[in-house]
Amino acid sequence: MTVTVSASGLSVRYGGTVALDDVGLRLEEGITALLGPNGAGKTTLLRVLATAVPADRGAFTVLGHDPGTVAGRLAVRRALGYLPQNPGFHPDFTAFAFVDYVAILKELTDRAARHREVRRVLEEVDLGDVRGRRIRRLSGGMRQRVALAAALVGDPRFLVLDEPTAGLDPEQRMRFRDLITRTGEGRTVLLSTHQTEDVAMLCHRVIVMAGGRVRFEGTPAELTARAAGRVWSSTERDPGARAGWRTGAGAFRNVGDAPEGADLLEPTLEDGYLLTLDDTGAQVNAR
């Protein structure tokens, strides 16, 4: 599979805070999840890859283009679709006008072709019927889809999505997952999320970050496998568990180093993620 993004030694520091610390990664076609707690450096990494901020150190290429040069940065931006965290909108614009505006900023200059493209992406995110409605009159889920349409316009080969399902209700999240699955076909998608269910359902690869560093890179199954034999059930909270919580059935689900003879459970991706974070010393909040 073709490597779309290749990065090594990426470091970013904000004052005394290290946001990225020697990050290296390789992204291929398909959907890659970026998991991590708040402050892990996910958004900074996405902003660096989206050419919104430069890295203090390190280098990366997108589709072979080096954004460190003017021509390279231009080429990267031509291939990029970016949905920032909590995206802004121009509320007085219609959905069509906003996406058209973004298309112009992507330098799609042929008016007829551009309008065709805007209509296409709005249809793709199921907003074809409301494209003439002003954004201030759209629901939160619809606005998020407008932002996705804006990211998709111009058919970018590299799509960067920063927590696209945050703040959406379950139904909206399900619809969005479907959208992301569709949009991931034939392009490279880097999806930052807190939702391990999203990762399990959508992604073919996953990267876990904590403290500005990459702690895990592999498939969701490999992340899940990290918890194999390390999840067990008990009637009382097991003091030896690294994390544990009472389930709806009343029993405790424990994650950590299982005691001898423990009632082992089938691990989930979330268990693997929690254990990965715990192994790095990051705070695990599920106690």
Added chain:
Amino acid sequence: MTTTVATPPEAVTPAAPPGGARTRAILALALFEARELLQQVIVLVFFVVYTAAMLWQTFSGHPGWHELTGQEGMADFPALQDADRATQTSSVLLGLAVFICANRAVLRSRRHDTDRHFGTLVMDPWRRTLAHALSVVPFALFTGLLVVVRFVWTALRPGAVGHGSVFELAVAPLTVLLCGAVGVLLARLVASGFAAPLLTAAAYVAALDFMVFTDARWSRWLSPVVSEAGSDPIPSDLVGRPAAWHALYLTGLIVLVLCAALLRSGGRTTAIKGATVLALAATAAGIAGQSAGPSAALQAARAKVSEHPESVETCAVRGTTTYCALPEWTGRAADWAKAVDRVRSLAPAAVAARPLTVRQRVEARHGLDSDPSYDPLTTPGAVTVGTRWGGNRVPEFSAGLASVLVAGDEKAGGEVCDGRVVTVMWLALGAAPDPLGDLRHVRLDDSTEGGAYVLTPTSGLMMSAGQTTVVKTLLQRPRTEVAAQIKAHWTELTRPGVSTVRAAELLHVPATGLGGAEGNSCVA
């Protein structure tokens, strides 16, 4: 049964474009932003008001908001060297709206937090800034179109004289462009929507103070629109406004402001730096050029035409009248002749056949700031006519002419205050299309009652309340009847010292209320 499979539309990608595509992208954004500007309430309202005002002024011939009633007729005889400037002031209205809205448009991304996203898109911030500045261009072009329509419409009037300046006509669209460019620059300097109106108000007050404090020509000409208006037009070659330098100054300033905005947005290309230097030079040259006062040659030419108009005039003879006009006004002799013929037609044949010279005079010594006040001519049969015509100027000229027919020359005519005033005013107005209306307009107090000063091109004359009553009565009678009485009693009616009571008697007007000499305006 047939199954149709719909083919999904093919995606359009921003592939590396051929040359010129980046420019087309800027133009596409400029067009988008221009449409957005037009949808802003402030712009829309000011745009409609400006357009309506310009069209109304164009087709009504009304020269501006502040002009007085009674001058409408003058619009049929425009001087194009004044008409070009008349297009400028109202453009500030549209410019102000464009300034505020262009500023807000640039700040839109910051206001709605789309900067983070747009910063990752292909178009650089400085190109977006350029597009914002270009979005004002359609408004400037439209302003230019309205200016041209108004000027051409004015120039096509049969009574139009003189020459306009393309540089004066360029001021209105350039003002709109400048306002837009300043709005864009301000947004790049201060990221607050309130900054633009506040800074504008502060800059306006500071500029006014500065101009009052310096009271210098160079500071006055820093303003985009420099109003100068005298009461009467002067020949176009004597106007002496540095219109070309001012247009260069405005153009340079627009490019300079734009370049500052582009540089501020990160556009540090060689072309932009070069344009900045050129714009700076053009602005400086414009300021230097427009700051120079009128040359010695211009002042000499102004003095010559003011003191000895006959040295530059062309004379044409029509019947027993010679019409001497300044070069740009020669076509107006036919209009003067109509007024002369009307007045002459009411006088006895011998008087009507007397040779007259209509002499055009102008006060140009102080340029456009001149307020003409002509001494009456002492040459027998010479009558002064100014450079403005139509409206009140026609009965004023007729009154001056009639006073010469009655008294012999302008100086003597201006001193008429006895019963001859009745004959003078009836001769002046008797054959006019609207005699009573003209009587009202020719009097300083715009009334037809009581005593009043009557305007003429030179010193004017006084009309008493009694004389007003007699003249009004005569103007309401059949013209031929009064003309016959005037002709029959011409010698006595025009004899110096004849009383108003006697004039009324001769003309069969009841002398009620005209006691002795009180009917004469010579009596205080």
